[in-house]
Amino acid sequence: MQWQKLNSCGITTYNLMENKVYFSQAEELTTTLINMISQGLFCLDLDGSIIFCNQQFSQILRYQVSELEGKKISSFFSPRNYSTFRKTHKNVLAGKSQSFEAIFTRKDKKIIHTLINHQPLFTKEGQLKESLGLVTNITSLKKTKEELRETKDKLRKTKEELENQIKMATIEQFVAKVSHELRNSFSVVKTSIYLIEQRVSKKLPQEVKIKEYLNSMEQVISKSTSLVNNLLDILKKKNFK
Numbered sequence: 001m002q003w004q005k006l007n008s009c010g011i012t013t014y015n016l017m018e019n020k021v022y023f024s025q026a027e028e029l030t031t032t033l034i035n036m037i038s039q040g041l042f043c044l045d046l047d048g049s050i051i052f053c054n055q056q057f058s059q060i061l062r063y064q065v066s067e068l069e070g071k072k073i074s075s076f077f078s079p080r081n082y083s084t085f086r087k088t089h090k091n092v093l094a095g096k097s098q099s100f101e102a103i104f105t106r107k108d109k110k111i112i113h114t115l116i117n118h119q120p121l122f123t124k125e126g127q128l129k130e131s132l133g134l135v136t137n138i139t140s141l142k143k144t145k146e147e148l149r150e151t152k153d154k155l156r157k158t159k160e161e162l163e164n165q166i167k168m169a170t171i172e173q174f175v176a177k178v179s180h181e182l183r184n185s186f187s188v189v190k191t192s193i194y195l196i197e198q199r200v201s202k203k204l205p206q207e208v209k210i211k212e213y214l215n216s217m218e219q220v221i222s223k224s225t226s227l228v229n230n231l232l233d234i235l236k237k238k239n240f241k
Contacts, residue, residue, distance in 0.1 A: 038056065039134050039135055039137075040053070040059075040114075040134070040136075040137070041132070041133070041135070042054075042073065042135065043131070043132050043133075044132075046093065046128065046129075047072070048072050048073055048074055049070060050069050050070065050072075051130060052069065053065060053068050056135075057135055060104070060106075060112060061076055061104055061107060062106045062107040063107050073085075076105060077102060077103065077104060078104065080103065081102055081103040084100060084102065085102060088100050088118060089118070089131075092118050092119065093128065095120050095122075097119040098117075098119070099115070099117050100115075100116055101113065101114070101116075102114050111139075112137060112139050113139045113141075113142045114136060114137055114138060114139075115136045115138050116134070116135050117134045118131060118132070118133045118134075119132055119133075183225060190221055190222075
């Protein structure tokens with residue numbers, strides 16, 4: 001029976017022999033070769049039912065071969081992937097080979113990502129008979145790809161954070177330097193104002209107006225110094241955190 005299924009799918013490597021010994025050996029060898037393939041293999045009739053599948057395909061889906069044969073292959077696809085299969089199967093029925101990613105739902109309900117190479121099989125007269133599919137399990141590859149994508153996103157975010165920190169550090173250093181220079185300058189100006197006031201106080205009354213100007217300047221400088229000191233305190237607290 002197994003030999004007949006293999007032969008109907010057009011994947012036998014031996015012609016039928018009248019000698020039963022050779023027939024048995026050919027059947028056994030062909031079955032062994034099919035099951036030695038590392039990928040899953042299925043053969044469908046024109047309605048999309050599974051005529052034959054190898055052990056690797058059954059292992060991918062966690063079903064027994066007997067549970068798969070005779071069933072519509074579409075019943076094992078993930079619902080969100082069914083429309084993709086319908087489109088590609090239609091193209092196969094039109095005689096076009098197809099390669100596409102498909103998502104199966106395993107017997108234990110786990111999602112399995114696969115890559116399918118699906119091609120039509122014809123009779124000697126050129127009529128479409130069945131179709132043959134080669135299935136590669138790419139679930140681990142998909143998982144690795146997703147992990148790499150997540151790692152790439154994390155690295156990108158880390159890079160952006162580091163760049164922002166460098167920018168902030170540069171700004172803080174600049175502000176700290178400017179603040180320090182301003183504070184020193186204000187100190188010099190205040191000292192100069194004090195010395196001028198001492199001299200003005202000894203002058204004639206008409207110099208009182210100058211003293212008022214000096215007082216105004218001192219007030220402005222005091223406020224500016226206070227602002228600079230507050231800014232430095234904020235930067236120190238931020239760096240401490």
